[in-house]
Amino acid sequence: MTKTFFIETWGCQMNDLDSQRLSGSLKLRGYRRVDTEGEADLILLNTCSIRDKSEQKVFSHLGRLREMKSERELQIGVCGCVAQQEGEAILHRAPWVDFVMGPGNVGHLDQILSGDRRVAIDFPEDRNYDYLAIDRPSATKAQVTIIEGCNKNCTFCIVPTTRGREVSRPFDDVLREVRAAVDSGRVEIELLGQTVNAYRCPITGRDFGTLLSAVAKIDRVARLRFMTSHPAEVNDSMITAMRDHENISRYLHLPVQSGSSKILRRMKRLYTREHYLETIARIREAIPEIHFSTDVIVGFPGETDDDFEQTLSLIEKVRYGSMFAFKYSPRPGTPALKIGAPVDDAIASERLTRVFDLHERIKREHLESYRGRVLPVLVEGPSKHDASMLTGRTDYNIVVNFSTASAPAAVPPGSMLGVRIDQAQHHTLRGEAVA
Numbered sequence: 001m002t003k004t005f006f007i008e009t010w011g012c013q014m015n016d017l018d019s020q021r022l023s024g025s026l027k028l029r030g031y032r033r034v035d036t037e038g039e040a041d042l043i044l045l046n047t048c049s050i051r052d053k054s055e056q057k058v059f060s061h062l063g064r065l066r067e068m069k070s071e072r073e074l075q076i077g078v079c080g081c082v083a084q085q086e087g088e089a090i091l092h093r094a095p096w097v098d099f100v101m102g103p104g105n106v107g108h109l110d111q112i113l114s115g116d117r118r119v120a121i122d123f124p125e126d127r128n129y130d131y132l133a134i135d136r137p138s139a140t141k142a143q144v145t146i147i148e149g150c151n152k153n154c155t156f157c158i159v160p161t162t163r164g165r166e167v168s169r170p171f172d173d174v175l176r177e178v179r180a181a182v183d184s185g186r187v188e189i190e191l192l193g194q195t196v197n198a199y200r201c202p203i204t205g206r207d208f209g210t211l212l213s214a215v216a217k218i219d220r221v222a223r224l225r226f227m228t229s230h231p232a233e234v235n236d237s238m239i240t241a242m243r244d245h246e247n248i249s250r251y252l253h254l255p256v257q258s259g260s261s262k263i264l265r266r267m268k269r270l271y272t273r274e275h276y277l278e279t280i281a282r283i284r285e286a287i288p289e290i291h292f293s294t295d296v297i298v299g300f301p302g303e304t305d306d307d308f309e310q311t312l313s314l315i316e317k318v319r320y321g322s323m324f325a326f327k328y329s330p331r332p333g334t335p336a337l338k339i340g341a342p343v344d345d346a347i348a349s350e351r352l353t354r355v356f357d358l359h360e361r362i363k364r365e366h367l368e369s370y371r372g373r374v375l376p377v378l379v380e381g382p383s384k385h386d387a388s389m390l391t392g393r394t395d396y397n398i399v400v401n402f403s404t405a406s407a408p409a410a411v412p413p414g415s416m417l418g419v420r421i422d423q424a425q426h427h428t429l430r431g432e433a434v435a
Contacts, residue, residue: 250395308351
């Protein structure tokens with residue numbers, strides 16, 4: 001009888017891709033993926049530890065699975081960043097868990113399932129990255145890891161602990177994966193890394209901008225995106241590649257975290273407010289139509305009212321089209337724990353509300369600016385909310401739902417269409433395809 005598996009995924013794009021790798025590996029072993037935990041012989045929790053209370057969320061979920069395991073034969077594995085962070089402590093608190101596996105061992109699932117190790121939280125030199133086995137959920141898009149880990153050591157961040165030091169994949173290996181993805185019909189490529197623009201080929205030393213250009217030149221790559229970039233790693237090579245290749249998305253996620261140089265120094269972000277704004281200006285000079293998104297943390301230890309006002313003024317100045325904002329969450333083992341106590345929670349909550357209110361106004365103005373324009377949209381398939389319409393994304397990574405009354409009869413996923421924008425909705429645009 002065919003064994004079945006279910007994967008629950010929390011967190012970032014890197015976790016999504018790790019789940020795709022785990023799924024592909026299991027399917028090669030003859031497993032079949034199912035839609036619910038109740039149908040599964042193997043349950044994998046692919047966890048994230050970025051936010052506060054992430055461990056509690058995992059252990060709460062494991063408590064529910066304990067009862068399920070008492071009723072039938074079932075394997076449970078905890079994967080991802082909480083697995084890396086907590087390690088063997090997970091087995092002490094939840095002894096019904098069969099194995100614990102960190103992100104560095106995703107390529108070694110076979111050994112772990114065979115019972116060789118119950119705790120695998122090292123970072124092996126051989127990452128065993130089999131891109132041909134990735135179970136990609138999208139028919140049009142492929143995510144491609146180019147660098148794992150991070151060397152930046154921001155004081156609030158646990159990623160260097162959970163994902164390890166930076167390890168870049170060989171240049172030609174990345175190109176081979178992209179070509180294989182395109183040959184399978186994927187026309188949108190998204191390059192991934194915790195600090196994606198820190199990429200350096202371990203064999204030749206070629207940098208991220210050189211890789212961007214090489215991927216953009218591959219036949220049938222209709223759109224090329226990447227994340228997450230670090231402001232301190234933006235250089236002329238990267239900007240030139242983005243400027244010179246039209247199929248590189250005019251969208252850049254560039255986390256600022258704070259608008260105050262004092263807080264940035266406490267965060268060990270390796271740039272000042274002035275340097276960040278200069279970087280934005282350099283990119284906009286080369287690519288005037290660029291769309292920026294960012295991450296913002298409020299309530300970091302030592303953040304004063306003036307520091308927070310500087311964050312608001314930077315948001316107003318850059319005018320991000322999209323944003324992810326959070327209250328500071330103390331993470332175990334991070335240097336920020338020694339800096340001081342976080343800002344009072346009520347004050348941090350009020351600051352977060354003000355950030356959201358400001359961004360909501362800017363985002364509304366930003367979306368309204370597209371009304372009446374015809375934008376190229378890469379078709380992803382039927383809209384989730386209205387099967388009579390299609391959905392896709394613009395070059396600026398904005399979701400567009402649109403009708404096809406004026407378009408060709410058949411519009412397969414992966415097509416690039418011009419869409420006239422009629423409405424700006426809360427997070428998305430709405431329009432009609434033009435002939």
